[in-house]
Amino acid sequence: MSHKKELLEIYGALLACFGHRGWWPGAESPFEVVIGALLAQNVAWANAKQAVDNLKAAGLMSPEKLYAAHAEEIAPLIRPSRFYNMKTIKIKDFMRFFNDEYDLDMGGMAREEPGVLRKKLLGVKGLGKETADTILCYACDMPVFVVDAYTKRIFARYGIISPGAEYDEIQAVFMSNLPEDVVLYNDFHAQIVHLGNAVCKTDPVCDRCPLCRTCDRRRD
Ligand code: SF4
Structure with a gap:
């Protein structure tokens, strides 16, 4: 029908x-959208936004800086997003994937074929369909x-x-x-x-x- x-x-x-x-609310870069999408899992946006703001204030909202940051540095900053230890692991897992597959380059990730990128994102531990599609649509401008x-x-x-x-x-x-x-x-x-x-x-x-x-x- x-x-x-x-x-x-x-x-x-x-x-x-x-x-x-x-949308995406308040984001200054596609990378910030990705991190916001990870932090927004199972929580109100206001909580995720506070965690995003903390990462920005600490100077970690860049692919290179966040990739290099230790879990002990990230976890307290994203505490407002709840489940922060689990989300720290998710961020670290995503950053490893992002470095290995796209050399920390958002442009490179956005040039990937949408179906291929979706499959790869779903292979990252802790990344489900809603978050993967959010990254495709809001960070990579793909019609998903x-x-x-x-x-x-x-x-x-x-x-x-x-x-x-x-x-x-x-x-x-x-x-x-x-x-x-x-x-x-x-x-x-x-x-x-x-x-x-x-x-x-x-x-x-x-x-x-x-x-x-x-x-x-x-x-x-
Ligand atoms: S509030 Fe929800 S249930 Fe009520 S009219 Fe709107 S869409 Fe329908």
Whole structure:
């Protein structure tokens, strides 16, 4: 079943209501996006941002500096992102991969074929599909749609996907129905995160939702 028109209308309604989200929030470089994506796993963005700011203030937000930094130096700085010991290991693992495969060069990584890069990223320990796709879309400007818990909740409630749908199935709904457009994918996912965070919460506030006229699960 085609959802092309419906998805574009949903995006249009979100954009009209919330405005362009301008993602990735506050990032000064693609490398910062990668590190932000690793730190944002399982935590609110405000916590991840504090950890990003600490790394920047310590002068470690560059591929060479972060690659050379010891775990003992990184861990206390990223403490606000929670699970900081585990995330320190993830950062070290990613930096090793980034050095071995791309010589710490974001341009080189971004020139990789998207399918090849995705496969390689998924081979890095602790790096799942959502984080890999976030790096592809937001750090490498590749047309890959990011799926997260908000996407699952909102689009299951809306009636476009089934409640038990898995990552690949949900991603295929977006990527097979929308034009292959990184600008659209970038902002659509950002809109979804904002809607899930502010409106379509665990307890949804449907009367404030820009999708309330067409959503299956709206509360009357
Ligand atoms: S109308 Fe309600 S359930 Fe539907 S997307 Fe909006 S907030 Fe979520």
